[in-house]
Amino acid sequence: MPIFPFIFRRNRLHRGLAVLALGLLPAMPVTAADKPLDKAAVEQIVREYLVANPEVILEALQALENREQAASTQAAKEALTANRAALEQSPTSPVGGNPKGDVTLVEFFDYNCGYCKRTHPERTAAVKGDGKVRVIYKEFPILAASSREAARAALAANRQGKYEAFHTALMSHQGRLDTDTIRRAARDVGLDVKQMEKDMGDPAIEAELKANAELAQKLGIRGTPGFVIGDTVVPGAIEADQFVNLFNAVREGRKGG
Numbered sequence: 001m002p003i004f005p006f007i008f009r010r011n012r013l014h015r016g017l018a019v020l021a022l023g024l025l026p027a028m029p030v031t032a033a034d035k036p037l038d039k040a041a042v043e044q045i046v047r048e049y050l051v052a053n054p055e056v057i058l059e060a061l062q063a064l065e066n067r068e069q070a071a072s073t074q075a076a077k078e079a080l081t082a083n084r085a086a087l088e089q090s091p092t093s094p095v096g097g098n099p100k101g102d103v104t105l106v107e108f109f110d111y112n113c114g115y116c117k118r119t120h121p122e123r124t125a126a127v128k129g130d131g132k133v134r135v136i137y138k139e140f141p142i143l144a145a146s147s148r149e150a151a152r153a154a155l156a157a158n159r160q161g162k163y164e165a166f167h168t169a170l171m172s173h174q175g176r177l178d179t180d181t182i183r184r185a186a187r188d189v190g191l192d193v194k195q196m197e198k199d200m201g202d203p204a205i206e207a208e209l210k211a212n213a214e215l216a217q218k219l220g221i222r223g224t225p226g227f228v229i230g231d232t233v234v235p236g237a238i239e240a241d242q243f244v245n246l247f248n249a250v251r252e253g254r255k256g257g
Contacts, residue, residue, distance in 0.1 A: 017124040055091035079218050085230055088136060092208045093154070097135035099129045103250045105133055105146055105243075108140040108216050108226040111150040111170045111177055117224045119237035120171040124229075126243035133247055137167065138212045140224055146177040148209070149200075153182050155208055157191055164187040170226050 045064065050057060080087070088104050089175035097105070109116040127133045139154060150170055157166040169185040170177065186193050199205070216226065219233055229232040229243075230250035 002227060005158050076220060077231060079220070080228065080231055080233070083215060083218055086211070090136075090211070092155075092204065093212075094137040094158045094167075095134065096137060096164045096167075097133045099134055101132045101134035103130075103247045104131045104136060104227070105247075106136040106138060106228040108138045108212065108221050108224060109144045109171075110141050110147045110224040111154075111173075112141075112143040112147045113224040115237040117171050117174075119225055121240075122166075122238070122240040123243055124168075126240040126247070129240075130244065130247055137163070138215070138222075139209055140216055140226070141209065142213075142224065144176065146179070146182070149179065150177050151209060152180050152200040152205050153186065153196055156196040156202075156204045157186065157189075159199055160191055160195065162191055163191050166191065 028216075087106050107123070127135060137154075139151035141151040154163060154166055154170065157163050166185060166189050169189055170182070173181060173185065183193055186196055216222070219226075219228065221233065221235060223235065225237055227238070230253065231248040231250070232246055234246070
């Protein structure tokens with residue numbers, strides 16, 4: 001049974017206070033008969049201590065944040081190690097950039113995601129400027145039904161050898177996608193639209209989307225875009241220079257190892 005029922009763990013502040021209160025327990029006095037103080041007395045002691053030492057709350061929150069960050073970092077490293085092959089060697093995921101590059105960038109994205117579209121030219125510029133980065137595309141349609149339709153169309157386009165051209169066309173489109181927009185983009189990049197639509201119904205494509213969703217969950221990627229570069233998971237949009245720094249960090253890490 002909780003000692004402090006008045007402490008709720010609904011947010012970081014409450015969790016920090018809980019950690020602080022538990023840390024104070026060993027220092028709390030007992031009655032002459034070695035019986036614990038009652039609830040009201042304990043609450044009063046904690047309150048008086050916090051009022052007299054408000055900086056302790058910030059210290060507790062910082063300690064909690066550091067602990068959670070360390071746990072999250074460790075969990076991410078373990079997930080990356082366990083799922084490295086699925087991330088970088090899946091035969092069904094489209095490959096771009098330099099297929100023989102010495103650094104691999106894995107991207108999770110949704111064609112209706114504004115942040116994905118915003119970071120697309122930044123990522124493209126960084127990859128092109130480097131020249132030695134291999135890109136693995138992980139279709140992760142989570143925002144709309146048309147996102148899923150576009151993802152299936154893109155994977156079908158990969159079978160015609162036009163994945164990156166089609167991918168760029170969809171990423172460059174401003175606004176929500178629909179069936180007509182997807183077909184028009186397919187025609188514009190020279191796809192056989194009828195063949196694309198036939199391939200979109202292949203269960204293997206649906207299996208790829210399912211596998212990508214499961215992989216994202218394991219890595220803690222809950223939104224788009226999400227990137228994996230070396231041992232770093234980047235949950236969100238970043239700029240070209242940040243991509244470049246991450247590419248270089250992977251190479252430097254190999255030298256250090």
